[in-house]
Amino acid sequence: MNELSIYQDKILSLAAENKKSIAIQDFNRSYEMKNPMCGDEVKVRIKLLNNQIDDISAIVRGCALCEASAGLTVKLFKKSEMPNSNFIEEFLNWLEYKNQNLSNSLPQEMNIFTPIRDIKNRHKCIIMPFEATIKSIKEDI
Template structure:
């Protein structure tokens, strides 16, 4: 278990707890993992198709917080499509199905690859981001 909670993963989790809430979000969603009870609220500010800011509120395990921290680090500057693709890429890589080049920050989650029932913890914030973007686009 110690191998799972490495310093980089804990640093991502800590960043979420210290990040300010985004007051002027244009997109938001809350999503839960019914298996373990993790819950992530995401708020995104999107301008001209690019994510300019993001915040999350996580009620869950350190891996769920760390996944949200990864999103907070990587999302600003991405297009909305790129954020969705990044979440899909993370899920595929965790499952062992994708061995393509991944962003270096994602490699912090290598210990999670072997623990399938924890993958959703890591990807929940990205799923919330996708939901926020899809729900807003369908308005």
């Protein structure tokens, strides 16, 4: 499989890793989202501690892209500061406009989704876990 395949090895590896994860039980923020177009569902649970994401889980029932995105969400945000309030907007802009480079405020690991930029009907699959995370902590950022 090449690097431009939407199901490249890195994406499949992230998806497989997240599929094995379990929902955290000690949390103080949560959010659930569903994509009625494809049936993907994501349930994010977050333990905020001193304005940082101490722990996070993102459980998915859906496609490998959504599962991989959930895995990256957990990897990027666990034990970290909260994402900036423009995170989703910047991510969407990068997905939508092919001539735009990934913003410096977004983690470089997001480049894993470069092959999906051309497939607009899959954007929601990769945005949902990040969006659910932002919505669960919106009042805190």
